[in-house]
Amino acid sequence: MTYEAAVVWELFERWGHEEVTGDPGETQSRWTVPHVNHMVLDKWMPTEGAVLDAGCGCGVEVVRLARRGLTVTALDISDSLLEHTRRRVEMAGVLDRVTFVRADLTERLPLPAGHYDLCLALTGVVSHTGVRHREALANLVACCKRGGFVLVGVDSYYGKVR
Numbered sequence: 724m725t726y727e728a729a730v731v732w733e734l735f736e737r738w739g740h741e742e743v744t745g746d747p748g749e750t751q752s753r754w755t756v757p758h759v760n761h762m763v764l765d766k767w768m769p770t771e772g773a774v775l776d777a778g779c780g781c782g783v784e785v786v787r788l789a790r791r792g793l794t795v796t797a798l799d800i801s802d803s804l805l806e807h808t809r810r811r812v813e814m815a816g817v818l819d820r821v822t823f824v825r826a827d828l829t830e831r832l833p834l835p836a837g838h839y840d841l842c843l844a845l846t847g848v849v850s851h852t853g854v855r856h857r858e859a860l861a862n863l864v865a866c867c868k869r870g871g872f873v874l875v876g877v878d879s880y881y882g883k884v885r
Contacts, residue, residue, distance in 0.1 A: 764843075764874075769793065772840035775866050777828050777859075778848030782808030789817035796834065798824045829855040832862050842867045845876040 764784060768774075774788050779797040785808055788795045797808050805823050812821045826832050828844065829852050842863045852859040863873045 764788070769840045773838055775834065775839045775842045775863075777842065777844045777863060778846070778851070779808050780804055780846065782811040784843065784845065785821060786811055786815045786817060789820040790815065793820065795821045796824055796839070797821055798826055798828070798832070798834075800825070800827050828852060828862055829858040830862075832866065834866050836865050837868050839866050840868055840871045842871070842873045843875075845874065847876055849875050850877045 764787065768788065768791060771792065773794045773796070775796045775798060776785050776788065777798045779785050779799050781804060782797060785795050785797045789812065797805065797812075799805050799808070802825060805825055808821075809818075809823060812818050824833060826834075828848065844859070844863055849856050849859050860873075860875065863875070867873050
C-alpha cells in the first residue's frame, strides 16, 4: 500500500464540516472504537503533564484530556478537522489548555522532542500512513518523554501496519 498525503488529507477533510452537538467531550458515534478509546485513555491517562493527540480527528479525546487538566497538542493533517476540534474545545471551555498543529505524522514534526508524557495515535491513524508507518511511529516515540507512553491504534479499513 502506498502513502499519499494528499489522498489522506482529502479523505479526512470532509469530516471536519460536521456540526458539534451534545457534550463536546463525548462522541455521538455508534461505533465501538471511540468507546474503547475512552476505556484505554481512562486507564493510561496521566494525571498531569502534556499529551500529544496525533490524528486528533474531531477532537473528542482532546476535550476529555484537557478537562482532566492536561496540556494537549491536537495534531492533524486536515485543516477542517482541526477547525472542528477547535470548535469542540471552545464549547467545552478548555481552549487555554490546547494547542493546534497541522502536520503530516510521517514528516518531521514541528514539536519538541521528548516533551510529551503521553503520545496518542488512536483509531487507525498509523494505518492511514501505509508504507510510511515506521516514520509515523518514530515521530511519536521521538516526541515522548523517557518513561512516557505511546498508545497507537491500528484498527482501520483503509490500511494496516505490518
